[in-house]
Amino acid sequence: MEKQVSSLKEILKNCTLCPRRCRVDRTRGETGFCGLTAKIVMDCALAHHGEEPPLSGSRGAGTIFFSSCNLGCLYCQNYQISHQVCGRELKPAELAQIMLDLQKQGCHNIEPVTPTPQAPLIMEALQIARSRGLTIPFVYNCGGYEDPQIIKMLDKMVDVYLPDFKYGKEGDGVAFSAAAQYPDFALAALREMARQVGDKLQLRDGIAQRGVIVRHLVLPGHSENSFAALRLIKEVSPRLALSLMSQYTPVAKVRNHPDLGRRITAAEYNQVLDYAFDIGFENIFAQEVSDRELTPDFSRENPFLAPAIK
Numbered sequence: 001m002e003k004q005v006s007s008l009k010e011i012l013k014n015c016t017l018c019p020r021r022c023r024v025d026r027t028r029g030e031t032g033f034c035g036l037t038a039k040i041v042m043d044c045a046l047a048h049h050g051e052e053p054p055l056s057g058s059r060g061a062g063t064i065f066f067s068s069c070n071l072g073c074l075y076c077q078n079y080q081i082s083h084q085v086c087g088r089e090l091k092p093a094e095l096a097q098i099m100l101d102l103q104k105q106g107c108h109n110i111e112p113v114t115p116t117p118q119a120p121l122i123m124e125a126l127q128i129a130r131s132r133g134l135t136i137p138f139v140y141n142c143g144g145y146e147d148p149q150i151i152k153m154l155d156k157m158v159d160v161y162l163p164d165f166k167y168g169k170e171g172d173g174v175a176f177s178a179a180a181q182y183p184d185f186a187l188a189a190l191r192e193m194a195r196q197v198g199d200k201l202q203l204r205d206g207i208a209q210r211g212v213i214v215r216h217l218v219l220p221g222h223s224e225n226s227f228a229a230l231r232l233i234k235e236v237s238p239r240l241a242l243s244l245m246s247q248y249t250p251v252a253k254v255r256n257h258p259d260l261g262r263r264i265t266a267a268e269y270n271q272v273l274d275y276a277f278d279i280g281f282e283n284i285f286a287q288e289v290s291d292r293e294l295t296p297d298f299s300r301e302n303p304f305l306a307p308a309i310k
């Protein structure tokens with residue numbers, strides 16, 4: 001693990017941590033698309049009860065929300081922290097302590113949210129936490145726009161991968177997330193994730209221990225994009241656990257967008273869900289389509305109305 005972490009940290013000097021390959025020296029304060037230097041910036045850490053059941057369990061997933069992102073999704077529900085660098089700077093040992101605190105609270109896992117641009121220092125923190133008694137699974141919750149070579153470097157450190165697979169149509173990835181070749185990168189990264197931890201989610205007492213859960217957010221008026229994404233995920237394996245999310249909510253930035261300015265209908269969601277079953281997915285987490293407001297507010301002490309470490 002030590003060798004992997006030091007190889008990852010080397011990449012910060014000429015950053016190719018994600019497909020954007022900005023090639024900036026973040027250790028000297030240079031910044032690329034994500035705007036981050038070589039420091040950990042965290043918004044908050046909390047027991048999250050709104051994740052998929054094998055992650056939230058009864059005591060919550062140990063989510064740690066990091067600042068910034070390597071994607072630029074127009075509709076991001078976490079835009080308050082993902083579209084800018086803001087939050088608390090931490091040393092790896094301090095982040096390790098937060099992981100241990102989440103374990104002590106009873107969380108079922110440690111789940112960094114948007115770890116990709118900060119992966120080297122997060123993995124250093126994980127290494128410290130493991131040496132100090134962290135035993136719960138480590139869940140890598142990323143946006144799917146990943147470089148498979150970087151995912152390869154995480155081998156044996158990640159227990160559960162939780163990638164998004166947002167786009168099956170490249171044009172939608174460019175238009176909505178400024179992400180060129182999203183389907184190609186997401187597919188190659190997913191193959192590597194499944195190679196490392198297997199395509200079948202392994203549970204103990206209903207809690208995920210190892211494997212992959214692929215998330216897909218259904219966007220309004222873009223069912224063809226969803227169908228294409230599902231076909232690509234199935235290319236890796238129909239045994240992969242699939243989480244089909246219905247919670248799309250237009251944030252202020254896209255409220256007047258011709259496609260993205262509304263929530264999805266139950267018919268749109270069910271069409272995608274039926275398609276997933278039809279093409280052979282066996283393990284699907286489905287959601288109801290409702291008017292419930294699920295968007296977190298990161299300006300609050302507690303974005304999800306649960307006790308948070310800020």
Ligand code: SF4
Nearest residue numbers: 015018021022032034
């Ligand atoms: S992690 Fe940030 S700096 Fe590095 S390649 Fe990606 S966007 Fe660019």
